[in-house]
Amino acid sequence: MIMNNKTVITQFILLGLPILPEYQHLFYALFLSMYLTTILGNLIIIILIQLDSHLHTPMYLFLSNLSFSDLCFSSVTMPKLLLNMQSQDTSIPYAGCLTQMYFSNLFGSLEIFLLVIMAYDRYAAICLPLHYTSIMSPKLCVCLVLLSWVISMLYSMLHTLLLARLSFCEDNVIPHFFCDISALLKLACSDIHINELMIFFLGGPLTVIPFLLIVVSYIQIVFSILKISSTRAIHKVFSTCGSHLSVVSLFYGTIIGLYLCPSANNFSVKKASITMMYTVVTPMLNPFIYSLRNRDIKEALVRVLIKKISL
Numbered sequence: 001m002i003m004n005n006k007t008v009i010t011q012f013i014l015l016g017l018p019i020l021p022e023y024q025h026l027f028y029a030l031f032l033s034m035y036l037t038t039i040l041g042n043l044i045i046i047i048l049i050q051l052d053s054h055l056h057t058p059m060y061l062f063l064s065n066l067s068f069s070d071l072c073f074s075s076v077t078m079p080k081l082l083l084n085m086q087s088q089d090t091s092i093p094y095a096g097c098l099t100q101m102y103f104s105n106l107f108g109s110l111e112i113f114l115l116v117i118m119a120y121d122r123y124a125a126i127c128l129p130l131h132y133t134s135i136m137s138p139k140l141c142v143c144l145v146l147l148s149w150v151i152s153m154l155y156s157m158l159h160t161l162l163l164a165r166l167s168f169c170e171d172n173v174i175p176h177f178f179c180d181i182s183a184l185l186k187l188a189c190s191d192i193h194i195n196e197l198m199i200f201f202l203g204g205p206l207t208v209i210p211f212l213l214i215v216v217s218y219i220q221i222v223f224s225i226l227k228i229s230s231t232r233a234i235h236k237v238f239s240t241c242g243s244h245l246s247v248v249s250l251f252y253g254t255i256i257g258l259y260l261c262p263s264a265n266n267f268s269v270k271k272a273s274i275t276m277m278y279t280v281v282t283p284m285l286n287p288f289i290y291s292l293r294n295r296d297i298k299e300a301l302v303r304v305l306i307k308k309i310s311l
């Protein structure tokens with residue numbers, strides 16, 4: 001690292017959310033309950049899928065992975081936000097900031113990969129039902145999940161290492177509630193061209209290609225549904241794919257919203273609420289979207305509870 005006569009930043013200050021002081025307590029209670037709901041909802045999904053052998057199918061194993069990723073994703077940002085809302089000292093050490101950035105990128109991109117895998121899984125189940133078990137072999141499932149982890153870790157590590165090269169000057173105030181990569185880049189006073197190029201050439205495709213793959217999978221699914229004449233079959237397909245589509249649109253809708261947002265220098269209320277949407281609200285809603293509309297999950301819950309009571 002080249003250090004000229006610049007001061008070395010050892011910590012950053014997180015400004016947090018643009019909330020008026022009189023509403024701090026209200027929002028604290030709201031965010032705390034949202035975070036607890038996220039933890040509880042996703043834990044229930046993971047435990048249920050582990051306990052019930054009927055749910056040991058690729059679709060539910062992927063769902064369990066998504067729940068795990070959701071749980072981690074919101075645990076990267078929420079505890080620090082809640083802590084900062086309660087204390088006067090909202091600083092975060094340099095290493096802590098980079099760690100937070102690493103894990104938020106890691107679980108964010110893992111989430112995207114899992115959504116693609118789940119869309120592909122539904123495509124195989126609905127469009128190629130006769131070959132489904134041979135396509136979605138346990139080995140392939142494990143490979144796909146592992147590959148998602150490896151790519152997400154490498155991608156996130158690359159950004160973190162590129163950011164660690166940068167030097168920061170006097171300004172260490174992050175107008176955000178967590179160490180977001182774009183907020184950190186704005187504070188850097190060395191050349192950030194490589195970082196921006198990497199975001200554009202790796203981050204862009206990493207968000208757009210999965211999105212296109214998901215869209216293509218669901219278009220195929222819709223076409224094959226249109227060929228089915230039985231209304232019961234159509235209903236069943238819609239009940240599983242409907243929940244997938246809601247999750248995908250929730251996640252991508254907010255990310256697209258963030259990019260279409262005019263990049264104002266200060267952290268606006270609009271940007272804050274959109275970021276809150278995909279870091280907090282989506283992970284919280286995923287388990288409910290999947291389980292409330294899903295009969296398999298409800299039946300599994302009843303089975304597991306009956307087993308527990310009769311023991």
Ligand SMILES: *[C@@H]1O[C@H](CO)[C@@H](O)[C@H](O)[C@H]1NC(C)=O
Pocket residue numbers: 046058061062064065068141142145
């Ligand atoms: C994630 O998916 C893999 C492959 O289907 C499965 O073996 C594993 O148990 C899942 N992990 C979790 C935490 O659900």
